[in-house]
Amino acid sequence: MKIPDSGLMESSSCAGSEEDGAAKVLENPAVRVRIEGDVFTADKVLLESNCEYFRALFQSGMKECQQEEIHLQVVSARGFLVALQVIRGERPILSDDEIVKAIECAAFLQVQPLVRHLMNLVNSDNCLLMYHTAATYGVLELSRSTALFIRDMYQDLKEEVRCLPKELIDYVESLVPSTYVMVGTHSPSNQQLQNFMRTVCYLDEDEKDWKVLTHLPLDASTTMAGVTVLNGKLYIVGGLYDLSNRVVDSGFCYDVASSTWSTFPSPQQLRYNCTLLGHEGSLYALGGEFERTTISSVEKYDVSTDRWSFAAHLPRPASSVPCTKSMGRIFICLWKPKDATEIYEYLPIKNEWVLLTTLIRHQSYGHCMVAHRDNLYVMRNGPCDDFLRCMMDCYNLTTGQWTAMPGQYENSKGALFTAVVRGDSVFTVNRRATVEYSIEGDKWRTKKEMTGFPRIGSMWTFLLRLPKKSKEPLGKPELSNGQNFKVLSDLRPSSSAECND
Template identity: 55%
Template sequence: MSLQLPMRVHAGGETDAGSCLRPGAESAEPRRSEPASPPGRERLAVEVEGRVFAVDKALLTRHCEYFRALYRSGMRDSLQTELRLRGLGAAGFVAMLAVLSGERPALGADALVEAIECAAFLQVRALTGHLVDLIDSENCLLMCHTAFAYGVRELSHRAALFIRDMRSELRDDLRSLPAELVDYIDSLAPRAYAAVCSHAPSAETPPDLQRTVRYLDEETGDWKVLTRLPPGASTAMAGVAVLDDKLYIVGGVRDVSKKVLDSGFCYSPVSDRWSAVPSPRQPRYNLTLIGHQGCLYAVGGECERRAVASVEKFRAAQGSWSFASQLPCAAASVASAEAMGRIFVCLWKANGATDIQEYVPAEDRWVLVTTLVRRQSYGLCMVAHRDNLYVVRNGPSDDFLLCVMDRYNLTSGQWSAVEGHYGNSKGSLLTAAVRGDSVFTLNRAVTTEFAIEASRWRTKRDMKGFGRIGSIHTFLLRIPKDAAPPGGSSVAESQSRPHGIRLEEPGPSDPCLEDR
């Protein structure tokens, strides 16, 4: 893959972005007015590449650092109502306006470059966030290189992380990147497929050796111990999620009485420490825990053996829970996925109907996206790849373990069936995780990596199974290169190591409570 980077940076590193078009000045190119502001609001006429956009001044000053600084400067330019932005592409400016209007536009290669350029020069965080959501295997190299060149650090870093996760598939293409950028990518830790079994708290000292968090060593195809659970932690009917490369366990029950634990736990692979975190305000088990943009969401679950609709939000930086908008109906063990920076859940209904609901954090509300109807079926899990949601469900009633899938494309709004049957010897698909263009799933006998293709999941390789039955939580976790035991240890070999059992109370400087 050759990588050509169109540069708009002039000699000496100076740019013309933001130079002003004074009232009455003429453009050398034809001008076409394109209104992008509601009536009754103060408008600016912004010219980009000969196209004139009538835009909402308040919208620009609220979201763009460049315009905010310009109109608060008190300089003569701040009084102008017509501006010419030189050195920027119109396609990038159009993408920015679309994002600021609440849209999520898909962008081709040229438009991506211009959008990154626009995000850099005009300092538009919302546009940068949208570009992060667009990173995939086809554009990650272009994104990383362009963002690196223009100094959009968050985007270049996120693209570099994506490339690191897919380094083996992109090995030959990395030659198109600058050496210093390749070195930076190689310095990052890839995400590992990790899992933990369902276990109640342990009174044993040392803890039960089966109460471990393990990760998949993809070179050997074996499962190895990362850390042990603290004695007071329970993964039985608990919510398990990863947020900012830290593992959180919330809720869970002590025993068959289903008494809910009154504290949660957070594990940081970087510090190799467990920390206590507060529990949700409403005690709950059998919940779904979702990590998203610096927050955890405890969705649904059960309380006193009854399903609940309540949702709570945990702000990791503050270490506090607050109630959010309730689910449309009470539900436990809700399947969830994050796609394109958006949160989706499945709500199973009667007669094989499945509602896909989206939670919109900025508006604190649930929105019905679509409904899937499949008779004699109920959902097992949901994963996301690019702009597709994959809903995995049980197959025909005569083969309970035979899983089939339906795919919903968020861009087109269309459902389609995924070819093939999945399950049995190829992993149960009761739990799965997507990394790059691959999806990992497991059962007791085998761990399988599938390649996600246009109409099916193709088996790439089989590795050792997890070796346990019962409920298994799986997730992706970045493990620092020096955090894994030398050579990787099996469960039996880890008995003498005190690895990962230091439990600390959370505090303002605790790594588990840092903002992103």
Template identity: 50%
Template sequence: MRPGSAARVQVWVGGQLFEAEQSLLVEHCGFFRGLFRSGMREARAAEVRLGALSAAGFRATLRVLRGERPALADGEALLQAVECAAFLQAPALARFLRRSLTSRNCALLCDAAAAFGLRDLFHCAALLVRDGPRALAAELLTPEARAYVAALRPSSYVALSTHTPAPGFLEDASRTMCYLDEEAGAWRTLAALPLEASTLLAGVATLGNKLYIVGGVRGASKEVVERGFCYDPERGTWREFPSPHQPRYDVALAGFDDCLYAIGGELCRSPVSSVERYDPAAGRWSFVADLPQPAAGVPCAQACGRLFVCLWRPADTTAVLEYEAQTDAWQPVAELRRPQSYGHCMVAHHDSLYVVRNGPSDDFLHCAIDRLNLVTGQWTALPGQFVNSKGALFTAVVRGDVVYTVNRVVTVLYTIEGGTWRLLREKAGFPRPGSLQTFLLRLPPGLLGPVAVTTPER
């Protein structure tokens, strides 16, 4: 070995020889860490033999440990990766598998994680199974997995309408948060907002089954509400938490990798490019890499364990970028030329992003949807037009394979099949005026709030 070169180790797995950096294996795998630090004779051997694992699974493990994103498309590849994550005690691989969960593989990974004792992967897969159709839970093989999934609570579709702080003695129904009772087909009141909270041009996101509200404005001068608010559905309580260092409104808020990200926004009617990250465990905000351009109301979505934003650029260009936490940088992913118009959002399903906008041109009664496949990098325009009166798609939320959309007239559910959206069913519209923010929360069992009454336009 040359002076200064990294020590390497040869590993025989399934009759195939692999060579890897010893430091990489020690850093990421408890098995190799224990082996090379044990002082045993095997620790000094030129080769290590792992007879219990598959060569394909170990190859995928090495790729993940080196920062790659291998495609584990079939069931056998996923099972081999789960086995390696458990045997090698590789948290990075287990985390990669959690980020790879979809409605197509969650039942398989739920059973496999239960069998190999990967509790975090098992829990995340079980949550996805619980949010899917009943047939998905029926696919589970182990009694442990079936019982665990049955004990979980499904996600509920929750909505907030526009509200600005008002004197406490004023009765204001818009200061309530509502959830969709799918069995009854009605919206019910979940909780009242704090008197000081504003949802007008605020950032709203969920993280760890808690709701966070950042920013918002009050008054015609758009004074920024400096306090942040967090709602815990388990306790039915609100608490305050610190606001970002830079005051901002019309900010995009995203819960990603156990942190909140406040992305862009406006201050004094000018867009800003700064981005801040909040660590709930530490209770602190810190600046991360700026957006490549100032932007407010930035659409964002998560797919394959990755965080994406959508920016509008001159010459009718839609640009999709990804935030890479390891390098603290925004990386370009794809661009699309489409006429820009008012209103837009972005949602994710499996390995695809869906960018929604008014269209064509300035037709506010219809929505156009473009799909970006993250594997191929190809854009596809969804066939047909989606009518706003049949669900305001600018507040779309995906649960399992179902897209939830809502406006004051009707709540519409679409199912995603083969990359296209098909009308599934319709329910009651949201009984509040103004723009909406929607999200998913797991609510306590037995909760049955009063039916939300319709409030007049102000």
């Protein structure tokens, strides 16, 4: 029997009372799905909670609500198997043929977890196939996400992109690419004695130079703060006022689209020297210090509700925790003096930290960690605490194997402890140079060298998609991007520092 295309039908109860229905679920929670001669046994509740097609079917009142076997003819067996793996919590790596079948399944059965999994798998090898297929089947979220990835790598993929239909090429070219952005270490200022060097700057890759994006609000501090980006906005939490270690008790958010600053609540536990991470609509403040004591608490800020709540503590107290995201997963790097580096994964659904692997290296202090595809790169000082050199080790999530990266990387060329990955490139910066590395197998090759950032102190680097506006070079006397910049000295949660054209 062929199941008709149910779409999003009006919900109603299956035949029988609620008590009878509950008894049937307890007796037989599984359902068989037959596709192309293959039969899959699946948890009925799992299908209903993760797949719009089955949710509509099981709530439709049709006789299929009570059937033990359902026949599907709209998707392939292989695509449905991938969907089942994903909704059961697996993370399969897919071939090109499996990608096409999975996208087809995601489109017809409306399996949102599968769409998210495919978005996490996008890379330079499969992005064109994913983009074309997602656009063909109308999986808009995946299509847009992949188009943005292609836009970020447009120069490297320019020849291959020509194979796409013109309308798809035009859409990619209409998008704004990610820009390498940096903010240095700055304490709060005041209206009478403003520090006009307190700026957030971006790299103009065409001119190979740094330019001003915006000024920090007077009350904002990036000294030992947590800094991150979430949904196109810059967030700052937990900076210090001065050497007294007094913590700034407001968070600051910069909206790139409107070029405005606003405030939001600080974590319930004031902290500095913490790590801030943005993930799926929330900020995570990891560890840090308070009153010169290292802490292990973690707090989660839900942007939509404007509230902080405590999450699972770090495995042990830690500050300036190296962290990264890979394929939609959160990882941190902790070290035990002095020869062990541990990688933990945070599982949001279970709210727990799980030890993934341990690396034993002499003087193995992990200072930074970045991700590319399914690889985690851990950077540390060279032998004998040589801060002008950087050693790297790579952990592959799929194979569970560590690889020592060959050679040493000159930290004087590019500060690898502030590395940011975009596509197949890694951007680094220090006072001397901004360096773009190309990730090629088991090595990073210098691709381009540009002007460094001529200021001292720690730097936070990240990617933002900036509106197409004319900006002035870093160091211009007005430092105002050709705009009338206004900062409200008495910044309240309802106030903002504005940059008006």
